[in-house]
Amino acid sequence: xxxxxxxxxxxxxxxxxxxxxxxxxxxxxxxxxxxxxxxxxxxxxxxxxxxxxxxxxxxxxxxxxxxxxxxxxxxxxxxxxxxxxxxxxxxxxxxxxxxxxxxxxxxxxxxxxxxxxxxxxxxxxxxxxxxxxxxxxxxxxxxxxxxxxxxxxxxxxxxxxxxxxxxxxxxxxxxxxxxxxxxxxxxxxxxxxxxxxxxxx
Numbered sequence: 001x002x003x004x005x006x007x008x009x010x011x012x013x014x015x016x017x018x019x020x021x022x023x024x025x026x027x028x029x030x031x032x033x034x035x036x037x038x039x040x041x042x043x044x045x046x047x048x049x050x051x052x053x054x055x056x057x058x059x060x061x062x063x064x065x066x067x068x069x070x071x072x073x074x075x076x077x078x079x080x081x082x083x084x085x086x087x088x089x090x091x092x093x094x095x096x097x098x099x100x101x102x103x104x105x106x107x108x109x110x111x112x113x114x115x116x117x118x119x120x121x122x123x124x125x126x127x128x129x130x131x132x133x134x135x136x137x138x139x140x141x142x143x144x145x146x147x148x149x150x151x152x153x154x155x156x157x158x159x160x161x162x163x164x165x166x167x168x169x170x171x172x173x174x175x176x177x178x179x180x181x182x183x184x185x186x187x188x189x190x191x192x193x194x195x196x197x198x199x200x201x
Contacts, residue, residue, distance in 0.1 A: 001074055001077075003066070003069070006077055006141060006142075006143075007059065007060050009081055009141065010056075010059075010060055010081075010138065010141050010142060011060045013081060013084045013085065013088075013137075013141075014056065014060070016088060017084075017088055017091075017134065020088060020091060020092060020095075024095050024102065025104065045157070045158050045161045045162055046104070046158075048154055048157055048158065049154045049155070049157075049158050051150075051154060052150050052151045052152075052153065052154025052155065053151070053154075054150070055144070055146045055147045055150040055151065056138065056142065056147055056151060059142055059144050059146075059147050065144060065146050065147070066144075068144050068145040068146040068147070069143055069144055069145075070143045070144065070145055070148075071143075072140060072143035076140050076143075077140055077141050077143055078141075079140060080136070080137045080138065080139065080140025080141035080142075081137065081141050082137070083133050083134075083136055083137030083140065084133070084134050084137030084138060084141065085137075086133055086137075087130045087131070087132075087133030087134035087136075087137060088130070088134065090119060090126055090129060090130035090133065091127060091130035091131070091134075093118055093119050093126070094118065094119050094120075094126040094127045094130060095127075096118065097115055097117055097118025097119060097120055097126075098115050099115075101113055101115055106162065106165055106166050106169055108169060108170075108173045112173060114170070114173075114174045114177055114178060114181065116181055120185075121185075122185065122190040122191075123185055123186055123187065123188055123189065123190055124167070124181070124182065124185050124186070124187050125163060125166075125187050125188055128159055128162075128163065128187075128188060129188045129189075131155055131158075132155060132159075132188065135151055135152050135155045136152075138151055139151065139152060163187065167182070
């Protein structure tokens with residue numbers, strides 16, 4: 001398979017992801033929110049994530065960064081496409097579970113509820129997990145060092161900046177209910193409940 005074909009596959013998958021994000025952003029704009037916590041830092045974090053997409057667009061639309069190509073085998077690049085698709089599915093599942101509780105910013109409001117269903121039964125931050133999966137998939141599919149470094153750095157930076165603030169905000173909003181939830185779940189990787197149940201036998 002030629003490099004141009006891999007670029008077209010990545011472009012198609014990114015268009016799907018953009019469509020998903022625009023759909024849920026429209027739902028977000030349809031009703032009024034409360035005060036956003038850490039608003040300035042939030043906007044800077046999201047802007048940094050946006051910058052991480054610039055090398056992807058250069059890769060897909062031009063040949064200017066082709067010199068950064070890595071010798072990944074075709075099967076690994078196709079595997080990357082599958083990971084992106086899995087990340088999109090997890091992203092949609094997370095949105096559906098959150099419903100009107102979702103916001104692109106760190107904020108809470110009067111009718112905010114603690115969601116522990118869907119993917120939130122297993123991990124506390126499935127959307128970050130979905131974004132990480134998509135980033136890993138983009139890395140494999142593009143096989144481009146510049147894309148990998150820029151995109152993954154932006155994702156890791158967003159996670160490090162936001163996750164602690166988000167968990168503090170949720171603890172303030174839901175108190176002991178959220179703290180108990182934290183004790184029973186991990187941030188990104190599900191607990192191995194099978195191993196735990198075996199120990200109890």
